Amino acid sequence: MIKGESHRFLSAWSAIRKLFKVPINAPGSNGEDQRTLVASTVPLFEPFICRSASVRHPTPGIPKQRISHGKQAASASQSPVSVTLPMQIGIDSFAAAISDPTTGATLTPAERLNHLLDEIELADNVGLDVFGIGEHHRPEFLDSAPPVILAAAAARTKNIRLTSAVTVLSAADPVRVFQEFATLDLISNGRAEIVAGRGSFVESYPLFGLQLDDYDSLFAEKLDLLLKIRDNTHVHWSGQHRPALTGQGIYPRPLQNPLPIWVGVGGTPASFVRAGTLGLPLMVAIIGGEPHRFRPLIDLYRKAGARAGHAPEKLKVGLHSIGFLADTTDQAADTFYPGYAHTFNEIGKERGWSKTTRAQFDATRGPTGALLIGDAQTVAEKILSVNEALGGIARLTFQMGVSTLPHQKMMRAIEILGTQLASMVRKSLATVPDGT
């Protein structure tokens, strides 16, 4: 999905093998489901439930440092820099076109987008922190113009932050992207964010006349330009993939200074290092396998950031996860599975994945798996566990749309997320004074 960058997984895989000295016969190297590849390459982290811990960033550059919990952390002298992390909780949507599985009726695109706006409004009303809209250029998604959807959402909401998830920056003009999100930022009174990524689907390339061979240089160059535009109204810049700017002004300027720009990544180590080196917050898409196994990659990010001299509070890590909430865990799983299997089997046809099975699904929604599916209590505990395992998570977004569920079920899930789960997580991660 977004940020999964699965079509680059084979080369990423090779890089990871070198990095972690994974044997050639490890899962993923022989055609196994690539989603579990990263998760299978590093040692298993034993999860535990932490219900009243305020987890702090470990000191950059000391990734293996033991994590401090709760009030004990305030006096944790082994941590020279201590940053208290509240966790933002939100939702990402790709505005999937939906056929209602209960009625068989296909929603019109207009009905679907209006339902999506209802969902964002509800997410705001129940106090969720952030709502993201993806970018795709395919018939099954209605999100080719995320800032347009987000602007409508801005007019219907008060507090929730509004972000792309992700902007496929490689295929876009950073000037237009900045203009659109600066406008969104003004309209929303400072609630806009950009998550910039390379995208995991490849349809943008032929659509915008780009070459897949330029996959990496397109992103690197456009991210560089986007950051220059953020820092300067008048921009001097030249590159390979976009006409040069010789001091032109880019307007309007956003309300937030700086406008938040995250880097959205899948499993490519170089992407983690790039984000860290630039001191940009990181959104990691974890759509399969076991989240705690991403720790070495996240440590790569934090190390690269520290090496480049960035303050630890700048090096925030967020997760984009597949998840769904219902009143009971069984109900959540049974509701979510059919649509999930359908979506992953469809994408799997393009990517050579093995067929999704219920057993695999059930395993992945187990205590250490990536799927955040269940009742509020179950999922809250799992989030706290992942938070511990990854050294502190600043944002967690639920991608609930892969299952193309009926509107009412999505609304109920959002309600549970806001009124039950978020408060459980917030209570457990209650802020403590910075320890010194």
Place this chain on the structure above:
Amino acid sequence: MIKGESHRFLSAWSAIRKLFKVPINAPGSNGEDQRTLVASTVPLFEPFICRSASVRHPTPGIPKQRISHGKQAASASQSPVSVTLPMQIGIDSFAAAISDPTTGATLTPAERLNHLLDEIELADNVGLDVFGIGEHHRPEFLDSAPPVILAAAAARTKNIRLTSAVTVLSAADPVRVFQEFATLDLISNGRAEIVAGRGSFVESYPLFGLQLDDYDSLFAEKLDLLLKIRDNTHVHWSGQHRPALTGQGIYPRPLQNPLPIWVGVGGTPASFVRAGTLGLPLMVAIIGGEPHRFRPLIDLYRKAGARAGHAPEKLKVGLHSIGFLADTTDQAADTFYPGYAHTFNEIGKERGWSKTTRAQFDATRGPTGALLIGDAQTVAEKILSVNEALGGIARLTFQMGVSTLPHQKMMRAIEILGTQLASMVRKSLATVPDGT
């Protein structure tokens, strides 16, 4: 301003001279205010007030035909094709950055955009038909991303149509433009429109790496592609200024089929002919001079449309006019003038216009001049006169923002426009059955 295409006026002027055999010493050829150029090149039409007329399109190809009025028109046998035209009335805005002249305070961009959204919401509430947002890439305007502003407006309105005014298509990718407006169309339940133009400011060219030498071919080619995308989900197309499409799908598809696409023009005869030949509705920017003098250019459009075989009801003409309403005509003029003079003097510095004077302003708001400034009765009568003179106007939009007026005065003007002027005009142009 938009669609004014003033920097091409000299070549347009040469074309018009050839077309209408205007002597070389006519106004405009010697450095006079270019805004009055077109208006000074054709014979004066004697205006008259028509208070209860339903004006119909004259037969295409017979532009000099006498216009029929009211119920008499139903039996006007000299008109083989008779199309009853209700007139849509609306507002265009460029989201000008505003310093409040009464308080001296500069609005923040966020305040200004939120005021603009209030204005659009009020325009909807008082029953206006359409609201347009321009596109500029300059510090004095906040409208570089019109679909983003319009999407926020869509969420706050129910009935009003939402359009660009204009989309600077020459500098844009028609794929992105279509995606954005299709998304807006879905969000607004079928209220989106595009007015595509070349823009009258030139700052888009260096910003997007384009050459002014390609001014015309850029627009022609991109309009061709935009129309192809409107007609086909999967597009095969190649051109000079954008990578080829070889059957890629463009999503989402809009609710309206076809999504309305107008051509926005200034005074360039070739632009009128192009729009007519393509059978596209026409928005004419008349920001100075005398509107009735555009009749020969509009006839060019209608003739070209008829020659290309387009039905007369497709060949709609709209006007983008500078105007402002207040409770009395003196109040409207005195309120509007200072900001108007400031704006035109600033633009005039770039374009070599003579300094704006109050005498010139007062003349231009006279019975035959282009400025629609006054109380509702005065302006309604003027609109009916212009409607007669130009052979039937399908849409008239007021550009009230050139004067960068305080929010409350804009709100009052919108209220008068919707509750007084629009009903006067609608009553006068009451629909009659199609004559045969």
